[in-house]
Amino acid sequence: MNANFTIRPARLKDAEKIYALIHRHKEALNQRPISGIVQNIDRFFVAENGARMVGCAAYEILPEFGAPIHATVEIQSVAVLSSMRRKGVGKALIKAVLGRIAQFRAAEALVLTFAPEFFGSLGFREIAKTEVMHKIYTGCINCTRHADPFTCPEKAMVLQLGQE
Numbered sequence: 001m002n003a004n005f006t007i008r009p010a011r012l013k014d015a016e017k018i019y020a021l022i023h024r025h026k027e028a029l030n031q032r033p034i035s036g037i038v039q040n041i042d043r044f045f046v047a048e049n050g051a052r053m054v055g056c057a058a059y060e061i062l063p064e065f066g067a068p069i070h071a072t073v074e075i076q077s078v079a080v081l082s083s084m085r086r087k088g089v090g091k092a093l094i095k096a097v098l099g100r101i102a103q104f105r106a107a108e109a110l111v112l113t114f115a116p117e118f119f120g121s122l123g124f125r126e127i128a129k130t131e132v133m134h135k136i137y138t139g140c141i142n143c144t145r146h147a148d149p150f151t152c153p154e155k156a157m158v159l160q161l162g163q164e
């Protein structure tokens with residue numbers, strides 16, 4: 001493992017590079033407008049190798065109406081440049097996001113992903129999409145890659161945080 005990278009919270013000046021990184025991974029990531037990245041910049045972490053941005057990850061809070069303590073936090077927009085993969089960058093980004101989530105005591109983290117081995121290595125376990133349809137609805141309804149979320153190969157995975 002090459003430890004030649006740093007993780008930090010994103011800054012407004014990172015928004016265009018985050019946009020470009022997400023855009024490079026169209027096959028795996030929901031695309032986001034630059035305005036949405038700027039509005040949610042406080043929910044992004046970035047990885048840098050020197051001055052170069054080599055990875056990013058973010059989260060969004062999905063409310064459970066009537067039971068705020070059961071809100072799920074969805075991990076989104078996780079990408080590492082192909083030349084920097086398998087060096088621990090992705091894992092460090094997710095740990096940074098989970099550290100932030102821990103501050104507001106979320107009960108579980110959810111991810112919809114084409115990289116189940118990666119999230120499995122971090123303790124996430126696969127669940128049926130039917131268990132979280134009400135929560136993933138807002139994402140799946142805008143999907144331009146797959147017509148049906150139940151035949152889409154993306155996996156739903158959760159990590160219990162046990163911090164209620």
Ligand SMILES: CC(C)(COP(=O)(O)OP(=O)(O)OC[C@H]1O[C@@H](n2cnc3c(N)ncnc32)[C@H](O)[C@@H]1OP(=O)(O)O)[C@@H](O)C(=O)NCCC(=O)NCCS
Pocket residue numbers: 025028029075076077078079080081084085086087088089090091092111112113114115117118119121
């Ligand atoms: C998924 C992704 C973020 C992983 O980033 P990364 O920096 O390479 O991941 P790490 O080096 O931290 O890997 C940690 C562990 O995850 C597992 N893992 C990571 N990538 C894997 C892969 N392609 N196949 C199998 N296991 C994998 C391994 O157990 C790895 O540990 P190891 O290298 O010691 O064996 C990166 O491959 C990526 O950007 N993919 C394209 C976008 C994407 O699919 N994003 C996820 C959508 S939510």
